Amino acid sequence: MAKSIMTVDDSASIRQMVSFTLENAGFSVLEAVDGEDALEKLNKNAVNMLFVDLNMPKMDGIELIRRVRANPQYKFVPIIMLTTESQASKKQAGKEAGATGWIVKPFKPEQLLNVIRKVLRE
Amino acid sequence: MNSSHIRINIGECRACKNGEVLLTVLGSCVAACLFDPVSGIGGMNHILLPGKADLNHFDLPARYGVNAMETLINKMMRMGADRKRIVAKIFGGAHVIPTISREFGMGRRNAQFVEEFLQKESIPLVNSDIGGTDTRKIFFRSNTGEVFLKRIRPNLYKEVAAQEEKALKTIREKAEKAGEITFF
Numbered sequence: 001m002a003k004s005i006m007t008v009d010d011s012a013s014i015r016q017m018v019s020f021t022l023e024n025a026g027f028s029v030l031e032a033v034d035g036e037d038a039l040e041k042l043n044k045n046a047v048n049m050l051f052v053d054l055n056m057p058k059m060d061g062i063e064l065i066r067r068v069r070a071n072p073q074y075k076f077v078p079i080i081m082l083t084t085e086s087q088a089s090k091k092q093a094g095k096e097a098g099a100t101g102w103i104v105k106p107f108k109p110e111q112l113l114n115v116i117r118k119v120l121r122e
Numbered sequence: 123m124n125s126s127h128i129r130i131n132i133g134e135c136r137a138c139k140n141g142e143v144l145l146t147v148l149g150s151c152v153a154a155c156l157f158d159p160v161s162g163i164g165g166m167n168h169i170l171l172p173g174k175a176d177l178n179h180f181d182l183p184a185r186y187g188v189n190a191m192e193t194l195i196n197k198m199m200r201m202g203a204d205r206k207r208i209v210a211k212i213f214g215g216a217h218v219i220p221t222i223s224r225e226f227g228m229g230r231r232n233a234q235f236v237e238e239f240l241q242k243e244s245i246p247l248v249n250s251d252i253g254g255t256d257t258r259k260i261f262f263r264s265n266t267g268e269v270f271l272k273r274i275r276p277n278l279y280k281e282v283a284a285q286e287e288k289a290l291k292t293i294r295e296k297a298e299k300a301g302e303i304t305f306f
Binding site: 010013017054057094099103105106107115 | 186200
């Protein structure tokens with residue numbers, strides 16, 4: 001079965017961009033518009049990996065990662081931050097929350113797929 | 123020119139929360155003036171796409187353009203703007219190089235991209251002045267959303283077209299670069 005990856009971003013364009021890239025590579029994609037939406041969808045669907053934006057309404061990416069990591073089922077699932085932010089302090093906060101890695105936008109499609117291959121060992 | 127005006131050059135963007143006036147001069151480029159009326163936070167970018175953007179297949183110009191818009195939106199959100207309240211005014215997209223047909227001109231594709239992006243993101247376009255052949259000078263008051271627009275006949279302001287053509291090369295090189303990846 002195709003591995004399932006979640007993209008969490010408040011921007012419809014970014015979600016579509018990530019989905020387009022991943023679906024073309026054979027993954028199934030679950031989209032969420034913010035942290036709250038993501039948690040709700042994760043309760044009903046299991047995913048193998050997450051791409052998470054930083055600045056989002058309701059619940060931001062850092063808080064989302066903390067909540068996801070608190071769930072034993074998602075303790076070791078790869079979570080990659082995908083954001084326009086590149087400051088060291090933000091990255092540190094992401095690391096402390098339990099992120100696996102950090103990609104600064106803009107991304108290239110092949111870059112995203114290389115990261116997936118690396119963390120999912122495909 | 124008043125020194126309190128902040129000038130936004132090609133490829134730049136700026137968000138403000140203290141009522142600063144943002145200024146830019148546009149030929150075929152497009153400036154999106156975004157504004158959250160409740161928080162009084164506003165911002166402007168100045169977009170020149172490296173090519174015609176395909177927002178269905180996310181080619182390189184589309185990815186570049188989305189990033190330019192998202193960078194501005196994120197800067198405003200970080201200051202406290204609410205994405206759902208943001209409205210937009212867009213300006214520019216003139217046809218400044220007469221030897222190329224309007225259909226394939228840079229102005230047309232820059233304006234088309236920003237319009238499509240706003241629609242996709244459900245950001246209301248409350249006012250716009252795009253197309254034509256005149257260069258535009260825009261003053262945007264970031265805390266009220268007001269815009270003052272001055273039109274300049276193209277023959278009086280030839281350097282704008284020349285600057286944009288020069289900038290296109292730099293933008294193309296910049297668009298090729300991707301962000302960095304860190305593994306923790």
